[in-house]
Amino acid sequence: MAENLGNVLPVYVVADESASMGPVVGELNSGLAELHQALLREPMAAAKVRFTILGFADDVQVRLSLADLRTESALPVLTTRSTTSYGAAFGELLHRIPADIDALKSQGYSVYRPAVFFLTDGQPTDEPAWRDPYERLVDKEITHAAPNIIACGIGAARARTILEVATRPEFAFIGAPGVELGLAIAEFSVALTKSIVASARAAAADRTELVVERPNSFVMAVDVV
Amino acid sequence: MIGTPVAVFEPRPPHRTGYRPDTAVDGWSSAELTVRGASVRGYQHRHDGSPRQDDFAVSWHAASGAVVAAVADGVSSVELAHLGATLACRSATDQLLRRLDEGAEPDWPELMRCASWALVEFARAQPGDDEPAARAGRLLSTTVVVTLVRPRPDGSAVASVCRVGDSTAWVLAGDRWAPVFQATETDTAEVATVALPHVPHELRAEVVELPVGSVLLLGTDGVGTALGDGSGSVGDAFAATLATAPPPLEFTRLLDFSRETFDDDRTLLAVWPRGGR
Numbered sequence: 376m377a378e379n380l381g382n383v384l385p386v387y388v389v390a391d392e393s394a395s396m397g398p399v400v401g402e403l404n405s406g407l408a409e410l411h412q413a414l415l416r417e418p419m420a421a422a423k424v425r426f427t428i429l430g431f432a433d434d435v436q437v438r439l440s441l442a443d444l445r446t447e448s449a450l451p452v453l454t455t456r457s458t459t460s461y462g463a464a465f466g467e468l469l470h471r472i473p474a475d476i477d478a479l480k481s482q483g484y485s486v487y488r489p490a491v492f493f494l495t496d497g498q499p500t501d502e503p504a505w506r507d508p509y510e511r512l513v514d515k516e517i518t519h520a521a522p523n524i525i526a527c528g529i530g531a532a533r534a535r536t537i538l539e540v541a542t543r544p545e546f547a548f549i550g551a552p553g554v555e556l557g558l559a560i561a562e563f564s565v566a567l568t569k570s571i572v573a574s575a576r577a578a579a580a581d582r583t584e585l586v587v588e589r590p591n592s593f594v595m596a597v598d599v600v
Numbered sequence: 601m602i603g604t605p606v607a608v609f610e611p612r613p614p615h616r617t618g619y620r621p622d623t624a625v626d627g628w629s630s631a632e633l634t635v636r637g638a639s640v641r642g643y644q645h646r647h648d649g650s651p652r653q654d655d656f657a658v659s660w661h662a663a664s665g666a667v668v669a670a671v672a673d674g675v676s677s678v679e680l681a682h683l684g685a686t687l688a689c690r691s692a693t694d695q696l697l698r699r700l701d702e703g704a705e706p707d708w709p710e711l712m713r714c715a716s717w718a719l720v721e722f723a724r725a726q727p728g729d730d731e732p733a734a735r736a737g738r739l740l741s742t743t744v745v746v747t748l749v750r751p752r753p754d755g756s757a758v759a760s761v762c763r764v765g766d767s768t769a770w771v772l773a774g775d776r777w778a779p780v781f782q783a784t785e786t787d788t789a790e791v792a793t794v795a796l797p798h799v800p801h802e803l804r805a806e807v808v809e810l811p812v813g814s815v816l817l818l819g820t821d822g823v824g825t826a827l828g829d830g831s832g833s834v835g836d837a838f839a840a841t842l843a844t845a846p847p848p849l850e851f852t853r854l855l856d857f858s859r860e861t862f863d864d865d866r867t868l869l870a871v872w873p874r875g876g877r
Contacts, residue, residue, distance in 0.1 A: 379828035380603075381861030418607035419644040419863045484861075 380483040384490065385425045385441065385475055387468065387522065391495040392430040393459040399496065399529065400455050407450045414444050421445050425479065427471075431464035432456040441475055459497045461505035461540070468522070469512045476520050489522040493540055496530035513542055602833050605858035611646035620651040620682055623856070627848030630660050632751030633667050634845040634872040638852040642822055643863035653681040654820045654867040657689035661700045667749040668696040669869050673767050673820035675741035675795050680726075684719055684740030688796055691718035692746045706748055708762040709803045715744060716797035733797055741795040743767040745818050747871070749810070755876030759816050762805040765795045766821050769806075770830070773814040775839040777830030780806050780816075812875035815842055822864035823855070834859065845872050 390403060407428070414421040421444055428438040430453050438451035468491065476486050499505050515521045521542075528537035528549040541547035614620050626637040641652035653674035660667055670689040674681025692715040699706050716736070723736035730738065743765025751757045761769045761780050769780035794800055810816055819827070826834045834857070841854045855868050 378603075378832045379826070379834070381825065381859075383861065417647075418609075419647050422606065422860050422863075 378483045379485075381423070382485045382487060383423050383425050383479060384487045385427065385472070385479070387427045387429060387472075387489060387491045389429045389431060389464050389468070389491055389493045390453050391459060391497065392432045392436070392453055392455050393497060393500075394432075394455050394457060395459075395497050395531070396453075397455045400453055403494070404450075404452050407453070411444055411447070411450050418445060425475075427475070428453075429464065429467060429471075430454065431460065431467070433458045433460050433463065435463050435467040441478070458500040459495065460501045461495075461499035462501045462508055464493070465505060465508040465512050469508050469518065472512075472520055472522060473518065486520070489520060491522045491524045493524055493526045495526075495528060495532055495537075495540075498531065498533060498536060509540070602837055602857045602859045604860040606643045606860055606863060609647060611641065612649035614641075614645075614651035615649045617651045617682060622646070622652060623852060624652075624655070625848050625852045626656075626658060627845075627851065628660075629845075629874065630665060630667070630751075632665050632755070632874055632876075633660075633749060633757060634874055635660075635667055635669070635870070636845055636848055636851040637669070637867075637869040638848070638855045639867040640852065640856045640865065642865040643858070645865060647863075651682045652865050653685055654822065654865040655682070655685040655689050656818075656867050656869050657686075657693045658869060659693050659697055661697055664700055665751050666700060667871055668693045668700070668747070669749070669818060669871065670744055670746045671767055671818040671820060671867050671869050672742045672744040673765070673822070673865065673867070675743070678737075678739055678741045680739045681742065683722065684736075684742035684796070685744075687718045687722055687740065688715045688742045688744040691715045692744055696746065696748060700748075706760065706762075706805070708746075708760075708805050709799065711746065712744070712762070712764055712796070712799045712803060715746075716799055719797045736797045741797070743795050743820070745769055747816065747818060747869075748805075749816060749871045751873065753876075755812050755873060757810040757816075757871070757873040759808050759810055759871070760805040761808065761816075761818070762803065764799055764803070766824070768819060768821070768824050769808075770817045770819070770827075771808050771810065771814050772817055772830075772839060772842060773811065774843070775830075775836070777827070777835055777839075778808075780808055810871070810873050812873055813843075814873070815845075816871045817842070818869040820865065820867045822862070822866035823868050825864070826857075826859060826862040826866075842870060845870070 425441045426444050427440050430436045479486050511517045513521050524542045525546040526537045526540040534549050537549050538547045622641045624639045637656045637658050639654045639656050656671045658669040670692040672685035672688040674685035695711050695714045719736040719740040720732045724732040728735045745763035745767040747759050747761045749757050749759045771778045
């Protein structure tokens with residue numbers, strides 16, 4: 376048996392970098408920076424998280440891969456480009472997650488079911504092509520480590536689509552009507568931080584249940600459908 | 601330190617609890633058996649200011665020369681997990697001692713029911729509208745592993761070990777780790793969810809021989825997950841130190857090793873047969 380290094384939780388932030396994100400990408404970046412700082416204040420939790428940041432538009436750019444945030448001086452910066460291809464994002468996860476898990480296991484880690492935080496402001500421009508890689512990603516028969524997907528819709532995102540992306544109804548969040556988009560993203564970033572810390576804590580307690588904090592001004596997508 | 605240590609920091613005081621020491625230590629010998637026990641707060645709980653939710657209890661039964669001991673791990677999601685662990689250990693060992701006083705063999709299912717009832721009685725005095733048993737589950741859930749170690753005339757010993765939940769036991773001889781409970785597929789699935797005041801329908805004790813030169817170890821999952829199958833560096837460190845009984849504080853220092861990602865509370869209770877003298 377390889378040296379037993381304990382349990383880690385792979386976390387994937389999959390952020391929409393389509394052109395329409397332009398007005399909010401700065402706030403999204405500062406939200407990620409806050410997340411980084413929050414994790415550094417929780418070194419025990421941070422030790423058990425491996426962080427990947429993917430920016431998607433018509434393709435996927437890897438901004439960070441399986442990083443231990445304790446050793447990162449700053450998080451990468453998201454930019455904006457072209458269209459909103461959900462298919463590119465889910466297709467990337469479909470091959471990346473199994474490879475990442477194999478890599479972590481070969482180092483001696485036990486791996487908890489990954490968490491994907493999916494941030495988008497818009498409808499997919501590749502309807503319905505994205506549904507095939509999505510279905511294969513979340514099907515535990517096909518993808519053994521099928522992730523929990525927490526979907527956050529901001530701006531023009533439609534509740535129905537966000538609900539379709541989230542792997543459970545309670546993992547779907549959408550900006551409340553009338554709430555500033557920037558504020559919504561800031562609050563989402565705080566919720567993201569807390570839920571990552573809570574997920575790692577739950578993992579420490581031998582519970583693999585994913586805990587998601589609900590931001591005050593966000594409402595469950597199911598409530599506004 | 602074993603491998604990469606966790607971050608260095610001064611532990612925070614535990615919040616919202618009666619007095620709960622960060623570390624508990626015990627150690628003594630009877631004529632036939634040597635005991636060491638320690639329970640240390642995990643690095644996560646030290647960092648976030650939670651109390652130590654593990655505990656142990658150990659007693660000597662003078663008339664028979666037996667040692668009775670229990671190790672418990674309060675379920676971290678319940679409010680009074682630390683008290684649940686303490687109540688389970690104390691009530692299980694007390695019940696076992698009373699049984700020995702009567703000259704009777706242990707009745708393990710009954711013993712676990714008694715430990716559960718101790719939780720229910722305590723829960724009754726706590727606020728809540730639900731039934732006391734439900735309240736006990738909501739406030740005080742805990743695993744427990746209990747042992748009765750009887751010395752033999754040749755200096756060896758024999759141990760009976762019974763558990764509810766994922767706390768576990770090993771016999772260590774030289775560098776060879778033998779788990780007392782064989783994890784089967786169904787076993788693994790079940791133990792993850794079982795905790796007092798729930799008791800499995802089928803419950804029995806495993807009986808293991810303790811030859812001279814071996815040691816019985818009871819531990820919570822904070823020890824078990826770090827140890828794995830004993831073949832890694834944690835198993836090596838423990839085997840090197842526990843070949844014979846170390847002084848109690850050295851035993852505790854061993855248990856309190858720093859190793860990245862292993863930040864749960866840890867409790868270890870060890871019983872060595874002294875080999876006759």
